[in-house]
Amino acid sequence: MGSHDLRLSRRDALKGAGALVIGLSLPIAGAKAQQAPKGPPPIHPNAFVRIGADDSVTVIVKHIEFGQGPYTGLATLAAEELDADWSKVRAESAPANAKLYANLQLGAQLTGGSSAIANSYDQMRRAGAMARALLVEAAATEWKVPPAEIDVKKGVMSHAASGRSSGFGPFAAAAAKLPMPRQVKLKDPSAFTLIGTDQAGRKLDSADKVTGRAKFTIDQNAPDMLTVLVARSPRFGGSVKSFDAAEALKIKGVVAVKQVSSGIAVYARGMWPAIKGRKALRVEWDDSAAEMRGSEDMIAAYLEQTRKPGAVHRKAGNADAAIAAGGTVIEADYVFPYLAHAPMEPLDGFIIWDGTTARARFGSQGQTFDQGAIAKVLGIATDKVDIETLYAGGSFGRRATPTSHLAVELAEVARAMPPGTPVKLVWTREDDIHGGYYRPLIVHRLRGAVKDGKISGWSNTIMGQSFMIGSPFEAMAAPNGIDASMSEGASQLLYEIADFQCDAHVAKSPVPTLWWRSVGHTHTGYAVECFVDQLLIAAGKDPVAGRLAMMGKSPRAAAVLKAVAELARWKGPGGANGRARGVAVVESFNSFVAQIAEVSIDDNGEPKVHKVWAAVDCGVAVNPDVIRAQLEGGIGYALGHALYAEVPLAEGLPTVSNFNDYRSLRINEMPEIEVAIVKSAEPPTGIGEPGVPPLAPAVANAMAALGHKRPSRLPMVRA
Amino acid sequence: MAFILKVNGTERNVDVDEDTPLLWVLRDDLGLTGTKFGCGVAMCGACTVHMDGQPLRACAMPVSGVTGEITTIEAVDGREARAVQDAWIAHDVPQCGYCQSGQVMSAVALLRENPKPNDRDIDLAMNGNLCRCATYVRIRAAIHSAASALEA
Numbered sequence: 001m002g003s004h005d006l007r008l009s010r011r012d013a014l015k016g017a018g019a020l021v022i023g024l025s026l027p028i029a030g031a032k033a034q035q036a037p038k039g040p041p042p043i044h045p046n047a048f049v050r051i052g053a054d055d056s057v058t059v060i061v062k063h064i065e066f067g068q069g070p071y072t073g074l075a076t077l078a079a080e081e082l083d084a085d086w087s088k089v090r091a092e093s094a095p096a097n098a099k100l101y102a103n104l105q106l107g108a109q110l111t112g113g114s115s116a117i118a119n120s121y122d123q124m125r126r127a128g129a130m131a132r133a134l135l136v137e138a139a140a141t142e143w144k145v146p147p148a149e150i151d152v153k154k155g156v157m158s159h160a161a162s163g164r165s166s167g168f169g170p171f172a173a174a175a176a177k178l179p180m181p182r183q184v185k186l187k188d189p190s191a192f193t194l195i196g197t198d199q200a201g202r203k204l205d206s207a208d209k210v211t212g213r214a215k216f217t218i219d220q221n222a223p224d225m226l227t228v229l230v231a232r233s234p235r236f237g238g239s240v241k242s243f244d245a246a247e248a249l250k251i252k253g254v255v256a257v258k259q260v261s262s263g264i265a266v267y268a269r270g271m272w273p274a275i276k277g278r279k280a281l282r283v284e285w286d287d288s289a290a291e292m293r294g295s296e297d298m299i300a301a302y303l304e305q306t307r308k309p310g311a312v313h314r315k316a317g318n319a320d321a322a323i324a325a326g327g328t329v330i331e332a333d334y335v336f337p338y339l340a341h342a343p344m345e346p347l348d349g350f351i352i353w354d355g356t357t358a359r360a361r362f363g364s365q366g367q368t369f370d371q372g373a374i375a376k377v378l379g380i381a382t383d384k385v386d387i388e389t390l391y392a393g394g395s396f397g398r399r400a401t402p403t404s405h406l407a408v409e410l411a412e413v414a415r416a417m418p419p420g421t422p423v424k425l426v427w428t429r430e431d432d433i434h435g436g437y438y439r440p441l442i443v444h445r446l447r448g449a450v451k452d453g454k455i456s457g458w459s460n461t462i463m464g465q466s467f468m469i470g471s472p473f474e475a476m477a478a479p480n481g482i483d484a485s486m487s488e489g490a491s492q493l494l495y496e497i498a499d500f501q502c503d504a505h506v507a508k509s510p511v512p513t514l515w516w517r518s519v520g521h522t523h524t525g526y527a528v529e530c531f532v533d534q535l536l537i538a539a540g541k542d543p544v545a546g547r548l549a550m551m552g553k554s555p556r557a558a559a560v561l562k563a564v565a566e567l568a569r570w571k572g573p574g575g576a577n578g579r580a581r582g583v584a585v586v587e588s589f590n591s592f593v594a595q596i597a598e599v600s601i602d603d604n605g606e607p608k609v610h611k612v613w614a615a616v617d618c619g620v621a622v623n624p625d626v627i628r629a630q631l632e633g634g635i636g637y638a639l640g641h642a643l644y645a646e647v648p649l650a651e652g653l654p655t656v657s658n659f660n661d662y663r664s665l666r667i668n669e670m671p672e673i674e675v676a677i678v679k680s681a682e683p684p685t686g687i688g689e690p691g692v693p694p695l696a697p698a699v700a701n702a703m704a705a706l707g708h709k710r711p712s713r714l715p716m717v718r719a
Numbered sequence: 720m721a722f723i724l725k726v727n728g729t730e731r732n733v734d735v736d737e738d739t740p741l742l743w744v745l746r747d748d749l750g751l752t753g754t755k756f757g758c759g760v761a762m763c764g765a766c767t768v769h770m771d772g773q774p775l776r777a778c779a780m781p782v783s784g785v786t787g788e789i790t791t792i793e794a795v796d797g798r799e800a801r802a803v804q805d806a807w808i809a810h811d812v813p814q815c816g817y818c819q820s821g822q823v824m825s826a827v828a829l830l831r832e833n834p835k836p837n838d839r840d841i842d843l844a845m846n847g848n849l850c851r852c853a854t855y856v857r858i859r860a861a862i863h864s865a866a867s868a869l870e871a
Contacts (some may be wrong), residue, residue, distance in 0.1 A: 067814030067852045200809045209816030210807040210823055212753020212792035219752035227747070252736060270747035271756070272739045344757050344765060344817040344851045393755070393817025394851050429758045625811060629857070633814055636853020659762035659849060668842035670855035 047100045048127035049078055051135070051175070055155060055167035057084045059124075062094040062101035062109060063116040064365050065205060066343070066392040066399070067633070068688035069626040070116040072203045074124050076622055077117075080194045081128030081187060084168075085155030091204045096367035096387035108368035112400050112515070114589035114686025117622055121684050122186075129184035131175075138174035139166060189620070189681065198625045205391070217362045217390050220350035222422035226255060228413045229274045229426060231281050232263040235290035235652040236436055237510025240264060244282040251277040258416035262405070265413045271426060291510045291652045298441055298649075299335055302463040302507060306333070306445035310461055310505035311482060313491040319447075319459040322499030327451030328538055332531055334446070335713040336464075336523040337646035338438035340662060341516055345393025347427040347435070349410035355419030357384040360410065363392025365399035369472075373404035377411035396517040396637065401437060402471035405512075430657045438647055439516035440464040440507075444490070444527035450539040455550070458497045460490050460527065462504040467513045469506055481506070485515070489524035489693065494557045494587060495532060495550035511649070517637060518692040521588040525693030526642075526700070529584035530710045533701040543583050543701065544570055556617050557592045560678055561585045563615035564594040567676045573705030579610065582701025584694035589686025591618040592678075595635070595694040597671070599702035606717050607703055609639060609671040612695065616675065619682040627687050628675045634691020635673055640665030642696035643717050722782050726751070727794035733782070741785055742766045742777035753792035753820045757849065764848030767821035769795065774828040776847070792820040799830040802865040810861040814852035822848050826862050835866050 050058040059078045063070035071091035079089050094101045094109075101109045104119040132152060139157050140147040143164050151158050158165035189195070201207075208214040233239060243264050245257035253273025258265045264283055268274035323329055349362035351374075358378055364370045367387050375382040392399055399406070410425050417423065427435065442464035449457045466486055468477040477483065483506065484491070491502040516522055536546035544565045551558040564570075564583070573580050578600050585594035596613045614631045621627055644663035648655045656662045700710040720737050723730055726749060733748045740759075745751040745768070754777055757765030761779035768777045771787035803826045806812075813819045822845070829836055829844035836844065841862050850858070 067816070069814075201811060203811040203813070205816060206808045206811050206813050209813035209819050210804045212820045214816050215752070216755075216817060218756060219746075221750065221752075270743060272736070272743040272747070275759075276736075342851060344763070344815060344849070345755070346757075392815065394815040396851075429760075429763075629811065629814065629854070632856045633853045636855060637851070640853065658760050659758050660760060664763075664849050664851060665853055665855075666846045666849065667855040667858060668846045670853065670859075673856055 049131040051168045051172040053169045055169040056088050058090045060094045061091050063111040064389050066395045073117050074120050076194050077124035078128035081125045082132045083152040093389040096371045098368040110366040114689045117684045125186050133181045133184050134175040134178050135168050135171050138171040195622050214391055217348040225422040226267040227271050227274045227424050228265050228267050229278045230263045230265045231278050231283055233285050235287050238285045238287045238290040241284040241286040247280040248277040260412040262409050294650045295648045302443035305505050306443050306461040306463050310503040312503045313487040315501045317499035319457045319499045319501040322457030323449045327449045327456055329449050332446045334444040334527045336442040338441045340433050340647050341396040341398035343394030346432040347406050350424045351410050351414045352422045353414040359386045361388040363399050364389050369404045370407035373407040374411040397515040402473045433657055433662050434654045436512040437514040440513040442523045446531045448535050450535050453539045455497055455535050457499040460502045465507045465513045485520045488520035490528050494554040518689040521693035525586040526697045529697030530700050557587050560592045560594040560615040560617050563676050563678050564596050564613050568596040568613040575705040580702045580705035582698045584697040586693040588690045591685040591690040593690045593694050595698045597698035597702050611672040614675045617678040617680050618687050619680050619684040621677050630687045631675050631691040632673050635695050636665050636670055638692040638695035644715050646715050725788040737783040739782050740778050741780045744782050751791050764821045765818045767824040774825050800827045802868045803827050806861040806865040810857045812854050812857040812861050818850045
């Protein structure tokens with residue numbers, strides 16, 4: 001993967017390679033976007049695996065690669081069952097086609113919920129096994145031997161008795177003509193050679209990413225392409241009242257200025273004239289429908305509202321009565337700011353609209369929705385919209401939106417120009433930080449009681465915006481007005497507490513909000529794991545032993561907690577020598593992660609995290625090193641935001657703009673990390689997100705052991 | 720305005736405004752897209768190139784201020800560059816990969832100055848290069864590996 005040459009598109013390349021493709025039935029003429037049928041679709045190995053005459057094995061990956069490793073992961077699954085030679089394996093992105101490439105968990109072509117490996121585990125293995133069966137059958141026919149006598153190892157088919165052997169390539173064309181096997185037998189895990197093993201340099205995309213060869217959306221180019229920046233309302237919910245393009249059009253290189261629904265688009269020959277042109281625009285904004293409050297106003301209102309219970313998300317026993325029944329009553333509020341995802345590559349997209357069809361290339365995270373959105377703007381059928389999904393420079397949730405706002409803007413800026421004009425829409429970093437789609441500003445209020453050395457009651461009221469309610473996903477994700485993503489991790493604890501309540505108020509604001517790496521767990525993990533720690537300390541319990549005593553119904557979570565305690569040689573929080581340890585454990589995306597953080601407080605009173613130990617159970621560990629990498633990265637991402645990140649609003653305006661004030665973790669702030677992967681035979685579950693939630697509460701709990709309070713408001717280090 | 724730049728060993732003529740950052744000259748005028756845009760204000764290091772061998776944030780350097788020979792990720796070479804890129808691959812450092820051109824350019828410059836950097840040297844040389852995927856543990860390990868390989 002790596003080359004997206006304009007003159008020879010991937011599909012053209014497929015056409016040219018037609019004879020060598022195993023029964024290729026990819027929709028060459030145009031991808032049809034359809035709602036996926038109920039249940040898993042039949043496997044078409046041809047849609048997922050292509051064998052070249054040169055023995056190359058190309059795995060077609062339905063999930064976008066923006067760092068979490070699906071190219072390598074899905075290729076590993078197919079290659080395992082194919083018994084391929086890993087050095088011959090490549091990955092490329094699947095076209096937009098919901099019928100073939102729907103996420104089997106989510107029902108549309110969409111990467112999210114840490115589901116890439118989980119939903120592909122069976123599908124990609126079966127695709128690999130089918131391709132293997134077809135190749136073996138073709139060889140058996142040619143060699144006139146029974147297929148069962150053919151052995152396949154590292155991409156070589158061999159027949160011991162006759163001494164014949166061959167790579168896959170010579171049989172690709174013959175295999176392509178054979179009917180699909182109805183059934184294939186998958187390997188017993190004991191026979192795995194790729195799944196569950198480490199290999200230096202396993203990842204398929206590393207080489208292109210260290211040489212500058214990997215092509216991202218921002219790298220797209222075409223003859224006469226225009227670079228487009230859009231001036232958007234400084235306030236959320238604002239709109240254009242009037243604009244004057246005269247000065248902008250005087251900038252050398254600026255060729256057009258057009259109004260689109262998101263603002264005023266400046267078209268230029270290159271990025272710098274586009275930046276200067278946009279700066280020279282005069283726009284008057286209408287703020288009559290805009291958010292005019294500041295974050296502090298919202299926080300004050302939410303804190304007040306959470307004194308009253310909201311809509312019940314889960315209730316067991318009677319929390320209020322249990323808390324009123326005596327013992328030590330503890331209360332805590334936790335305040336979480338708006339957060340930007342700030343992927344290294346800001347949002348961008350490339351499109352050519354010729355008046356009849358559209359060809360888009362970008363980091364589409366939800367191809368089915370983006371394809372539909374572009375088609376709607378351009379007034380064409382979805383099968384007239386071709387999306388080539390490119391590498392994206394990070395996402396953390398940002399590139400998938402229920403409204404496909406980026407795809408809509410991309411189509412609108414194309415539509416505003418004469419057909420045939422290639423356009424590249426780019427957001428600057430300021431556009432990104434000011435652009436909304438934030439992790440919602442959230443307040444948690446907790447009340448609990450400790451009686452006779454036990455937690456006797458737990459009550460949690462949450463308030464914040466819902467990104468499901470009012471979105472196209474509402475019916476699916478928030479039936480009856482209950483958005484479970486607001487309370488996931490808080491409504492169902494890993495701990496047995498008989499008298500329990502979790503409820504939530506939904507706040508309204510024009511500020512658009514969105515899932516952010518680990519979704520609800522970004523805040524529930526902190527609130528729950530800080531509060532349970534506080535209650536356990538009040539009850540005189542050890543934070544690890546105290547948790548384990550309540551985890552009888554959560555054996556896999558208990559196992560990772562034990563594993564991390566063992567890894568870190570846990571002997572309690574400590575704190576005597578100026579360093580203390582804190583622990584947290586969270587289940588998210590069906591995976592279990594426990595972390596222990598060792599922390600000191602520096603001369604400025606700021607926490608310094610020296611080391612983090614992590615234990616994870618994510619089912620079968622397909623690529624253990626990718627799992628370690630995701631925990632390392634998840635910990636760093638979580639720590640940077642917990643320490644420093646906030647998008648505050650003042651009178652509706654974001655007061656931070658770029659990495660100078662939306663501060664990100666740097667290498668000197670990165671802790672040492674040690675990871676244990678708990679061996680499991682369960683089907684694989686998520687890994688892109690689950691490393692995030694336990695980190696911040698583990699740090700806060702260590703701070704408490706050092707005699708500092710658990711920060712009740714994030715970020716911990718506030719300007 | 721016309722400028723003559725020496726980029727990757729070749730003299731290139733460009734006609735751009737004098738305030739155009741080197742980054743956009745490289746990317747938009749010379750087609751060298753390996754150097755990335757991340758912030759535009761020299762806060763993230765994704766645009767790191769070498770000017771006469773020294774790391775430079777191309778997004779904050781106007782073309783009119785370029786006084787030396789520019790090397791980009793497409794042409795960086797020599798034993799330190801090979802050691803760094805090999806170590807990056809062996810450790811599978813990249814996740815999204817978008818910042819890694821800049822990380823590699825900074826690491827190569829570090830090893831040319833200091834063939835055996837300690838952790839503090841690495842912190843000082845690399846803390847201008849953000850990685851939102853937080854691949855820092857592996858960046859550090861890969862620099863140590865590259866240093867060992869150069870020593871061997």
